[in-house]
Amino acid sequence: MANQNDSFIDEVFDDLRRERLFRLYRRWGWLALLIILLIVGGVIWREYSQARDAANAREWGDAVLAAEDAGDPAAIMQVDPNGAEGRRVVAALLAAGDWAAAGGKDAAIEALRAVAGDPETDTVLHDLAELKLVMLQGRDMEPAERDEILSRLSRTGAPFELLALEQKAVALIDAGRKDDAISLIRQIQQKDGLSEGLRRRLSEMMIALGEEPEMTESTIAG
Template identity: 60%
Template sequence: MANQNDSFIDEVTDELRRDRLFTAFRRYGWIAIALILALVGGAAWREHSNSRAESSARAWGDAIMAADDAENRVAALEGIDAGDVAGRKVLAEMLAAGAEAEAGQADKASQRLLAAADEPGLEPLLRDLAQLKAVMVAGAEMDAAQRDGILAALSKPGAPFEMLALEQKAVALIGAGRTEDAIVLIRQIQQKDGLSEPLRRRLAEMMITLGADPDEAQGPGPQSTTVAPSE
């Protein structure tokens, strides 16, 4: 009799457990279903968004290539819709500035690059690149104080274009007739780690042009690498 009672109690307990589970599922099961649908829907949306972004980037790239082959490259590049992507707009502006520089419009190209560098939401790397290109394109025609300010920021230790900005400082010193300061600065650059081979060659060529030994050891630092005249 005891075994029968125990069996009956077990059956009742199982039934109660199943009934409670069914009740809980009816009460909370929709949450699990909603979570599953959200996960599946989110994955589908991400895939759709990625596909749209890829198509947009491909179309923009095709437009850039077509504009580069156009007779009026600047106008063609200006007509490309970059959407709300600041980087695309600035890259197109850089290409347009390059076309202007090739056409002998260095000042116009430099102003375009400086304006592009001020584009809201632009990544710091592209901003720095646009500013550096503006200095290189303008050359001696850029206001010395403006050039010095830009190069001072770009040549800070660890900056992405530190070496190239230092090279432009040396170029500016040479242009200002400060040969000795330029030589000392070039030697300092030559001692830095991570110097690319093309830059190393350019620095050596600059030293030869200045009548200095391209491989001479580093000397004392210059009094100042600022080119703008002091007031």
Template identity: 65%
Template sequence: MANQNDSFIDEVTEDLRRDRLFGLFRRYGWIAILVILGIVGGAAWREYARNQDEAKAQSWGDAILTAREAEDRVAALSAVDPQGSASRKLLSEMLAAGAEAEAGLTQQAAERLKAAAKGVEGDAVLHDLAMLKAVMAAGPAMDAAERDRVLAELSKPGAPFELLALEQKAVALIGAGRKEDAVMLIGQIQQKDGLSEPLRRRLSEMMITLGAEPDRAEGPGPQTMPAPGAN
């Protein structure tokens, strides 16, 4: 008899739990449904957005490849639609500037790069890359004061292209006939961390050309060197 009572009580308790569960689901089930729909919808949107971004990137890449084969590469590359991406626009302009430099239009290429850099001022890496390329494209034709100002900014400690900018300072010093200053600066660059092997080789080659020991290092830090364009 006791077992029958216990079984009956268990069945009643289970029915009450089931009724409460169904009641809670009827009252709050819509919240769970909304959460599920939100998760599924969010995942679907992310997948859609990713596919759209990939399609745009592929379309831009195909357009760039086509433009590089055009008869007028500069005009074709400049006309490629960046599809709203400032970084893609910069890359297109850098390629166009490269085509201009190959054609001997170095000053025009430098101006294009400086203009393109303004469009990505919020991105230190892309901005500094464009400005460094502008200095390299213009070479000695760039106004000395402007070149010194740009390189001083690009060679600040921690800047994305600090070492390459310092190399360009050394190149400017050599171009100005200031060989001793160039040797001192190159030696200081050689002592810095993070030198790539190609940069290390270029610095050694410059030292040999200047008649100095390839790994020579002396004098104060490069930030104390007078600007290449200084009198």
């Protein structure tokens, strides 16, 4: 008899639980369904956005390459960046490089100054534009401006620290400060992270200044 009572009580509790769950579902089921729909919708939108961005990037890259192949730097800058500021800056840097290679120094300088003078430009791209500007203008740049830019770009930990230090050595040579240039070159040669190309250029500068170059494996092998 006790077993029958226990079974009856269990059935009653089961019915009550089902009834309670049913009421909860009727009251809050729509909310659970809405949450599921929002999650699924968010995933679908993210996938769509990523695919759209990838397609836009490919379209932009193809247009830039086509303009480069046509030998028209101005056309590179006219390619629609589709709202991406970084693409506009990269296009300007590419166009400046093409102009400089083709002898259009003034146009290249104008493009680089536009990038360097834009406060919205990414820090690394801004510094790259300034470095290219210094390299392109060389001794034609105002000495004070040249020194100010290179002092900033050559600070410890800066993205183009070593290349900026190399340009500082070039500026010292242009200013007739041979001993200072030699001293700076030797300091640069002791730094970590020098590429083989930079080591070679520094050695060539030392030779041009009448000094013995730094002895490296490539120097010995060469």
